[in-house]
Amino acid sequence: MPPREKQIYQMLLTSTKSLLWMALLAVLVSTAVLSCNGNESPAINEGDPLHRANPLIPPTELGLPPTPTAVQKDDLHFPVPPPPFSEDIYPCSNCHEEIVTNPQRRILTDAHEEIIFTHDEQNRWCLDCHNPEDRDKLRLASGQVIGFEESYRLCGQCHGPKYRDWKAGVHGKRTGMWNGKKEYLLCAHCHNPHSPRFRPLAPEPSPERPEAIR
């Protein structure tokens, strides 16, 4: 064969061989894909995939606890954590048992000087809320004596709409389950009852400006 023809023949041969390889490859891949996915029925048979119920696995199959059922709310008693007493201050009777109650409205000088009282201070003072007979309790305007864990009833005497919203779960923070057991916080957990206005907070860091990201 002349060298020119020999060259063309060789080129033809190599291209045919590579074509054969490619065909073999395609067959291999397609059979493999079929063998991987063919043994399970496709979900498309179960109706329109965009509108049928979500097929995700229920939590019980994955070992998760079942959903708790909603709890009944009692209008007067709410699940709250223990009241936020200052350290070593409760029970109040530890000191007050030996002290004769002075019903005179005054500025305290012998104890509790650290309390800054800015909560309608023109019209109220300690014994409007604290029970003079038993210092470990609070007293409502009606004379009813209640524990510190029910102090929301005391606050609710003046702050009616807030109390109503709090009971509905809309004023104040709720933690726990949105459809079940939740924990309420006492008014005093967030507001200092003696000076209830919130103090300013330091904010967390601001997000990156787009120009800082390159």
Place this chain on the structure above:
Amino acid sequence: MSETLRRKKLKRREFIKGAAGLLSMAAFGCRSDTIDSLLQKNLRLMTKPELKETLARLERQYRAKYDTNIKVYSTPPKESTLFGYGLDLSKCIGCRRCVYACVHENNQSRGSGDRRHNMPIHWIRVLEMDKSRGIDFLEANPYYDHNEVPRKGHFYMPIQCQQCENPPCVKVCPVKATWKELDGIVVVDYNWCIGCRYCMIACPYGARHFNWTEPYLPHGQINTNTHLLGNRPRYQGTVEKCTFCIQRVRLGRYPACVEICPVGARKFGNILDPASEIRYLMENKRVFVLKEELNTAPKFYYFYGT
């Protein structure tokens, strides 16, 4: 034939041989995780056994990638549940506690200082606005950095995914990688997302975020309790968004931002339950939704609790 030409031919031949060999090995082996992730279906088209296998494979892959045992659950939506969210603008003080509670709960990419390799992502953005101007997005400042908040004469408006009933982001997705679940949560299939970012353009709230880089999740800071459609670690080139903490709320818990808020400005519940907090505030408070005129019908209600 010249020597160089012959060498080239040989190279190509060798390459084809090698590739065919590798592919056939992988294909006949059939259980390679890499091949399986390449062939992974859209999550909504999976059968239960396929889904179970996918969950197990994702857990294996995450273990290899992050050296942490990450659980991936696929808790389904509850019956007759439609999630709604309330945010009390009269209470929010702009402290950004919610932003970082969300970052940690939902495994968003953190900031490491090296911008070339990572970018921090926040699903919640808190805007500071001037009280005298009202809600004015042009003048709003998300980058405020004062020593103390709230600043006098200003109010704060956190914005996150509004979980629209009529979500424009879902409409534009060319590959159906994002959809609205039966409980109203708009979710993303991170394996199916092609990163075209059409949804980010379509969203009128700026609620979708893109992983320009591989997300940076320091070891030991990963929330290992994850949901397939929620807070599992994402990939580079995918879009992510708030899911109302799908991994928590589908088990009945409150979202992380609700539980962290120090002023109790954030409310959450089932809109279909007349006794829920969200229904109470929708019925009794002054409520509005953002950009109502766009007919996106958000399930994120801003309200005034006062």
